Amino acid sequence: MNFELSDEQQQLADSVRKYLTANYGFEQRQAVIASVNGQSDAVWRAFSEMGLTAIALPEADGGFGGGAMDLLAVMEACGEALVVEPLLDNIALGGRLVARAGNAAQRAAVLPGLIDGSATLAFAYLEPGRRYELAPETTTARKSGDGWVLDGAKSVVVGAASATRLIVSARTDAGASLFIVDPRTAGVSLNPSRAVDGLRVADVTLVGVALGADALLGTVGGAMPHVDEAVDFATALQCSDAIGAMRHANEATLEYTKTRKQFGVPIASFQVLQHRMVEMLICFEQARSMAVLAASKVDAGGDANARRRAVSAAKVKIADAARQISQESVQLHGGMGMTEELKVSHTFRRLTMIGQRFGDADHHLERYATLD
Template sequence: MNFDLTPEQQQLADSVSKYLANEYSFEKRKAIVHSDSGVSETVWQTFAEMGLTAMTLSEADDGFGGGAMDLMAVMESMGEALVVEPFLENVALAGRLVSRMGSATQRAALLPGLIDGSARLAFASLEPGRRYALAPQATLAKAGPGGWVLNGHKCMVTGAASAHKLLVSALTPAGVSQFIVDAHAAGVTLNPSRTVDGFRVAEVTLTHVALGSDALLGEDGAAMPFIEEATDFATALLCAEAIGAMKSANDATLEYMKQRKQFGVPIASFQVLQHRMVEMYISTEQARSMAILAASKVDGTTDARERARAVSAAKIKIADAARQVSQESVQLHGGMGMTEELKVSHTFRRLTMIAQQWGDADHHLERYAALT
């Protein structure tokens, strides 16, 4: 299989990389992180103008019909720049669920705003005490007057505070279902916070939230396969983001070692440190291969078990490489590697969170074993 980028993919990747290099410097990122919203409207609109928000949506919904392979290099650039805008949560999760599950009316109501950047979505799936379980247990939806009544609690909902609509998974008598909920509806309470890597998340409490019958996305009780597929798709792209972050850590560490002198010579000349840098590079390239495999599988197979095995295998390797590269990069920088002023410390935090997001190594080892 040829894993080289097509001319179109390369052109898109170059455009995103150039934009982020010029307009998303480390100092600008810090200003965005510490702003009230934690995201940049200007950056988001630029992503929309570049076609990124429409990339994976179907052509029938005015998207480009692309897949994970089309976004791999883009996600690497975002990982290298430590982009904090909730791109994956909007495009790879919520947008994908609407595109694949929604009726023509629902798609027409939600996807144009996502494509042009005027509206944002957030995927509310995880529940307190349930770790990485995708199936809801405590969030319940019951039939009510003219529709549904929703009660429950969701945690770690990335981008919820800036979202217009929430996609909430809930348990109904028929099984797991997906609902479209206005983020500002009566009974919806958001408790926002900032994660260690600078992203904005929120706990979402749902108290007797009244929904119309048109709030149900897809068929009642049939949401779980779509949720699993979208999460695998997003996890494959998260692996690509991790590659970009690891590349940034490797480059910054090598540059520092060339400048830092000890005994009158750059520490990059010390063989033992060269060996450690080589191991960091090898881990990154091995992880890259696994990320490419995962992206190709989420794009190219209809076998859910095969797709899930490839994604879990990639996430296991990514988690291991993220730990090694992030920790080594900080150690080779010395004490200053943990300071707020250096980008490498923020890269360390992002890689640490990526290793946990949508399942840590232990979770995916268990999942892989169960699927083998």
């Protein structure tokens, strides 16, 4: 497997990292989190101007026809900076579902706005009490004349409060289906909150939400193959996000141990701490290898089970590495490692959330075991 980036991928990653270094420092990030919207419109415009929202979209829809490998280093840079703008949810979930399942009219209505940054999407699929289950059960859609009526609830929808459109999964008589919903539609209510890692999320309630026939995304009952593929794509990108966060945790911890002194010498000179930091580095490199494998498999297409195996294997390793590296980085920083003023404590929270989102290690071990 080729672990090297192409010249174009490296140039894009360097541009993103340079922008984030100049405009998304730790204090700037803290200000964004504390703002009303919890994300920066200026940063989002910059992302769209750099083409990040278009990379994974088909060329026929105005995108660049790229894949997870093209976004690998971009997501690493976002993870390193702990970006809270929902880039992953827009390009890997909402945008991918519209591009894969939508008809020509739906793609023309939604994707140009996503590409130029004027529109944002949020995928509402998780339901209360049904942890990690992708298929909708309690959210239902029934026919009403030529249109549909949605009822139900969705939990922890990332970016929902600021989204111009929601992509909602619902159970119909024919099976799981997807619908494009304007969050301002009568019967839609949002209860926004902030996750522990700073991301803005919302619980969405749907009561008698009347939709037109054109709200149906794809075919009736045909949602699950698209949902399964999009969530695997998003999981692979999230693994890369975790790699960036882990890299920062390792570098910050190494730098701290070189400057923190006990008994008149830097604690980095203590052999027991050297062993722990070496284990952190080995863990990081193993996780990065699995993240690259997952990205390559979701781009390869073809065998869906091969994709699922690679993604689940990567998520298991990423979840374990995220726990080990985040906990070690905090412990080696001592008490200050848990303070609000230190970025490593926020990295700990980011990695903790990544270990849970899209399924924890136990969930993916079980999924891996059931695949042929």
